[in-house]
Amino acid sequence: MRIMADSYARRSRSSDSYFRRNKDFQTSLNGAGLYQNPVISSNVVHVLVSLLGILSLCAGQLPTYNRLLMSLIEIKNLAKTYRVYQKKEGLGASLRGLFHREYREVQAVRGINLRVEQGEFVAFLGPNGAGKTTTLKLLSGVINPTEGSATVMGHIPWKRENPYRRRFALVMGQKNQLWWDLPAQESFRLHQQIYCVEPARFQRTLDELSELLDVGNLMKQPVRELSLGERMKMELIAALLHSPEVLFLDEPTIGLDVVAQHKIQQFLKFYQEKRKITILLTSHYMKDVAALCKRVVVINQGQIQYDGSLTGIVDQFSGHKIVTLQFGKDDSISGLERFGEVLEIQPPKAKIRIERTRVAKNLATILSDHSIEDVVVEDPPLEQVIAEVFAQVGGHEDQDNPDEHSRVMD
Amino acid sequence: MTTAKRAPYLQVFKTFLRNSLVREMTFRSNFVIQCISSLSWTVMNLGFYLLIFSHADQIGPDTGWGKYEFFVFLSTTMFINTFVQAFFMPNAQEFSELIRRGNLDFALLKPIDTQFLISLSKVEWSACANFMAAGVLFIFSVWQLMARPENPLSLSWFAIVLYLFYLACGVVILYSLMISLAATSIWLGRNQSLYNFWFYITNFARYPMEIYQQGWGLPLWFLFTFIVPVLVVVNVPARLMAQPVAETSPSTTFLAVFAVVATVGSFVASRWIFTRALLSYRSASS
Numbered sequence: 001m002r003i004m005a006d007s008y009a010r011r012s013r014s015s016d017s018y019f020r021r022n023k024d025f026q027t028s029l030n031g032a033g034l035y036q037n038p039v040i041s042s043n044v045v046h047v048l049v050s051l052l053g054i055l056s057l058c059a060g061q062l063p064t065y066n067r068l069l070m071s072l073i074e075i076k077n078l079a080k081t082y083r084v085y086q087k088k089e090g091l092g093a094s095l096r097g098l099f100h101r102e103y104r105e106v107q108a109v110r111g112i113n114l115r116v117e118q119g120e121f122v123a124f125l126g127p128n129g130a131g132k133t134t135t136l137k138l139l140s141g142v143i144n145p146t147e148g149s150a151t152v153m154g155h156i157p158w159k160r161e162n163p164y165r166r167r168f169a170l171v172m173g174q175k176n177q178l179w180w181d182l183p184a185q186e187s188f189r190l191h192q193q194i195y196c197v198e199p200a201r202f203q204r205t206l207d208e209l210s211e212l213l214d215v216g217n218l219m220k221q222p223v224r225e226l227s228l229g230e231r232m233k234m235e236l237i238a239a240l241l242h243s244p245e246v247l248f249l250d251e252p253t254i255g256l257d258v259v260a261q262h263k264i265q266q267f268l269k270f271y272q273e274k275r276k277i278t279i280l281l282t283s284h285y286m287k288d289v290a291a292l293c294k295r296v297v298v299i300n301q302g303q304i305q306y307d308g309s310l311t312g313i314v315d316q317f318s319g320h321k322i323v324t325l326q327f328g329k330d331d332s333i334s335g336l337e338r339f340g341e342v343l344e345i346q347p348p349k350a351k352i353r354i355e356r357t358r359v360a361k362n363l364a365t366i367l368s369d370h371s372i373e374d375v376v377v378e379d380p381p382l383e384q385v386i387a388e389v390f391a392q393v394g395g396h397e398d399q400d401n402p403d404e405h406s407r408v409m410d
Numbered sequence: 411m412t413t414a415k416r417a418p419y420l421q422v423f424k425t426f427l428r429n430s431l432v433r434e435m436t437f438r439s440n441f442v443i444q445c446i447s448s449l450s451w452t453v454m455n456l457g458f459y460l461l462i463f464s465h466a467d468q469i470g471p472d473t474g475w476g477k478y479e480f481f482v483f484l485s486t487t488m489f490i491n492t493f494v495q496a497f498f499m500p501n502a503q504e505f506s507e508l509i510r511r512g513n514l515d516f517a518l519l520k521p522i523d524t525q526f527l528i529s530l531s532k533v534e535w536s537a538c539a540n541f542m543a544a545g546v547l548f549i550f551s552v553w554q555l556m557a558r559p560e561n562p563l564s565l566s567w568f569a570i571v572l573y574l575f576y577l578a579c580g581v582v583i584l585y586s587l588m589i590s591l592a593a594t595s596i597w598l599g600r601n602q603s604l605y606n607f608w609f610y611i612t613n614f615a616r617y618p619m620e621i622y623q624q625g626w627g628l629p630l631w632f633l634f635t636f637i638v639p640v641l642v643v644v645n646v647p648a649r650l651m652a653q654p655v656a657e658t659s660p661s662t663t664f665l666a667v668f669a670v671v672a673t674v675g676s677f678v679a680s681r682w683i684f685t686r687a688l689l690s691y692r693s694a695s696s
Contacts, residue, residue, distance in 0.1 A: 082692065142515045143693050162417075165521035177516035181433045190429065193422045194522050222436070 070154065072246070072278050073116035073139065078148035079302075080109040080134050108134040110302035111148065116280065121272050123293035123310075124282040127390045131302040132282040133172075136248045139280070140170045152246060166195060169239035173251035176235055178223045184234040185219040188241060195242035202241065209237045212267055229260030236264070240271070249281040253288055265291045286383050300390055310382070318385045320353045322378050323363065328371035339366060348373075353380070417522040423530060430533035444536035452488065452543050459484060473620040474653045478558075480618070481551035482652040487616045487644045488544035490580045496537035498585050501529050502592040502604060509595050512694030525684050529589060555652065569651065576647035576666070579673040583643050586680035587611065593680075593687040615640040618648075639672035 086102040087094070109131040116122055124132040137143050139150060141157035141164070150157060155164035178187040192202040210216045213233040223231060232252060239247065249268075253261040269292055272279055283289055289296060290310060298306035298313065306313060323340075327333055327348045336342050339362040340354035354362050359377060366372065379385075434441045459480065469475040475483065505528055508514040517527050555563035591607055614634050619641045622631035634641045646669040649662060 137515070137693055140515075140519060142518050143691065144689060160518060160524075162521040165519060170515070170519055172515070175511075175513055175515065177513075179429060179433070181436055182429055186425075186429050186432065190422065190425050193425055194417050194520050194527075196417060 070151065071115040072118040072120075073114070073150070073152050073280075075112055075114040075135075075139075075150045076148055078109055078112045078135070078138060078150050079107070079146050080131075080138060080143065081146040082106045082108055107302050109138065109145075112299075112302075112304055114297065114304065114307070116278060118278055119276045120295060121279045121293045122281070122295045122297060123289040124280065124297050124299055125289065125386060126282075126299040130299045130390075132299050133250050134302075135299070136170065136250050136280060136282060140168065140248055141165070142170075166242060167244060168246040168248065169242070169244040170248040171235055171239045171250065171252055173232065173249075173254035176223070176231060178231070178234055178238060180224050181222055183220045184223055184226075184238070187223075187234075187238060191238055191241050197242055205241055205243065206237070209240060212270065213237065213263070229256050229263075232256060232260070232264065233267075236267070243275075245277055247277055247279045249279060249283075251283055252281070253283060253285055261285065261288070268292055286386070290382075298386070298389060305389065313389065314379045314382060314385050317389045318380050319356050320380060321356055321359050322380050323352050323354050323359065324374075324376040324378075325350050325352070325366065325370075325372055326374035328373055331371050336366075419522075419526060422522065426531050427533055431535055434535045441536055444534075445539035448536065448540050449543060452540055456484070456547070469618060470620055473618060475618050475620065478551045478554040479652040481547055482555070483618060483644065483648040484616075485544045485548035485551060486577070486648040486651070487612075488540060488547070489577055490584065490643060491612060492537045492541040492544060493577075493581050494584045494588065496534050496541070498529060498588055499608070500532040500534050502588045504528075504532065505589075505592040506595040506604065509691070510694065514691060515693055518688075518691070524688065525589070525681065529585070552651070563652075573647050573651045576650060576669060579669050580643035580647060582673050583639055583676045584611075584615075586676035587638065587640070590680045590683045593684045596687040596691050611638075611640050615643050619645045635668075639669075639676065642669045642672050 082105070083103045084106050085097075086104045087097060088102075108129075112131075112135060124135065126132050134143070138145050139152055139157050141160045144158045153164070153167060155161060155167075157164065178184055179190075188202075188206060191197075192199070197205070210219065213236065215230060215233050215237070218226060218230055218234070223234065226234065236252070252268075253264055256264070265288055268279070268281075271277075272292075279292075281288065281293065294309060296306070296308065296310045296313065297304055306316065308316070320340075322343070327350070329348065331348075333345055333347055333350050336345075336350060336352055340352045340358075343351040343353055345351075363375065363377075367375075463477045463480070467476060469480060505514075508517065508528065514528070517524055520527060552563065552565065556565060588604075588608065591604060614630070619631060619635065621627065622634070622641070631641065642665065646665055650666070
């Protein structure tokens with residue numbers, strides 16, 4: 001019974017997104033505006049769609065049923081390989097390279113499997129060159145995969161069909177799409193026409209977005225005169241003017257100061273919660289990820305190494321705890337090496353890294369041997385754990401099977 | 411299901427025109443300098459041909475290209491060139507950069523034809539100066555031909571429509587060549603020979619084809635008429651306008667029909683090359 005209820009819930013949830021393809025319906029949803037609570041309308045959708053699902057089941061329409069069961073984003077064994085010209089050092093080698101070239105295969109993405117449901121906010125974490133951006137580019141249809149398949153809202157991205165391109169957006173922190181010499185306003189108008197957004201809806205959306213991001217007074221200023229943070233806000237507005245259902249963000253806060261980063265985080269959080277859109281984000285700033293995403297996918301060397309919650313990374317990958325001890329005035333701080341790695345000693349305090357399984361036993365021994373005034377037991381900093389994961393995985397990467405490491409969360 | 415919405419191409423194009431104008435007006439001095447420099451080039455060119463016609467009455471015996479006939483030819487060249495330079499040159503030039511820096515990504519995301527978007531998004535308004543100069547030269551030369559005592563030119567509406575039609579064909583042929591060449595930069599990673607190539611091509615295209623039709627010029631004539639049909643571009647409209655007597659001659663009729671075939675062929679080929687090239691787009695690193 002429980003399984004049935006579960007599959008029913010999942011079916012109705014994903015078919016919600018399927019149903020949204022209906023133009024009239026989409027318009028009425030968007031017409032509900034940013035500030036209106038979408039829960040009411042989505043409840044109505046759930047009922048309608050559940051009815052539809054049951055009806056289609058009764059009629060034995062298997063294809064429709066399959067479609068209803070699909071996740072919003074489905075990626076299967078996706079791989080992308082580049083052939084790179086292997087340039088050698090020196091003039092002689094360069095000249096030889098004119099006639100005989102050696103190529104190296106770079107596997108940017110090697111067999112990624114992932115499912116994302118409607119309304120999720122997922123972060124891709126990974127070092128530079130891990131394949132995060134390549135994955136986003138594949139999902140936006142900018143490049144073609146070497147192998148594997150992917151669907152986003154039922155579309156194959158690299159077919160570049162207009163109905164798909166009207167429903168998603170990609171923002172890249174390092175590239176800009178606004179006309180450099182013109183005020184952002186002019187680029188927005190162009191987007192309105194290209195995406196066929198009705199003038200009234202366009203104005204409403206633009207007003208809402210510029211108010212949320214607090215850039216109303218910058219609309220008439222040429223983009224080249226804006227600061228990096230202001231430009232990024234404009235890029236976000238440009239990407240959201242057509243109310244995309246799926247948003248791909250590639251390092252949207254790169255190079256921004258803390259205030260601007262925070263502002264963009266707040267905006268994204270608010271916008272995602274109100275509109276219930278699906279967002280895939282890559283970022284190097286752990287703060288972005290911690291503030292925004294419940295689900296984290298760690299990608300390294302083109303493979304998924306972890307899929308789950310942010311705090312889960314520490315549980316899974318760090319076998320240690322950091323124990324800070326404050327010793328009594330007369331106590332001598334010595335012999336701590338036998339409990340674990342001593343990180344620092346600043347009398348009367350000492351920091352030790354202790355294996356997770358031995359924390360309780362070691363602490364008991366320490367407490368009985370020394371006069372301790374205070375004890376703090378904590379997880380190692382997240383960024384450190386992640387850095388270790390990247391380094392660790394990089395080392396024995398080649399023998400690994402991607403499936404062993406990926407844990408698909410359902 | 412959703413009824414298919416089509417992006418309003420004309421409206422988008424108008425916005426391209428508008429945005430480009432706004433941009434050019436932002437850099438006023440640059441605009442004025444560009445106008446002046448291209449106008450002076452035109453004037454020098456004209457002076458050069460005036461000098462040549464002070465030595466000879468016409469280009470080769472019995473070709474029919476006298477001074478004013480040739481000036482009609484020259485203004486036709488200018489019309490077509492300025493058109494291509496205004497609409498396609500800045501975009502073709504930028505296309506190579508878009509690929510090298512990976513900014514083509516954004517064009518590929520838009521729910522609109524990618525070739526349309528990258529071919530027309532920037533317009534060089536300063537080409538207008540040359541266009542007007544060409545207009546003056548054209549009207550003056552045609553008027554001279556109409557006013558001359560022997561064998562005056564009679565201009566019909568049909569001739570004007572035909573002339574405009576072949577001007578458009580010429581622009582399409584040159585555009586197709588240019589965009590095909592620009593598209594190769596997807597495969598090559600970088601293609602900086604665009605301007606050079608454009609210079610070579612237009613250099614061949616800007617003379618009457620009779621020049622090539624003898625001796626060792628014949629292979630050139632064949633190459634640039636039937637393989638890379640740039641000789642057709644100016645020759646067909648200019649000949650129809652300046653030498654209407656030859657209108658009925660079989661060779662002119664053949665060329666006129668061939669020009670249409672060449673136009674359609676070039677455009678289809680360029681579209682094919684462009685689409686093929688896009689499949690190989692790799693997108694530069696973020």
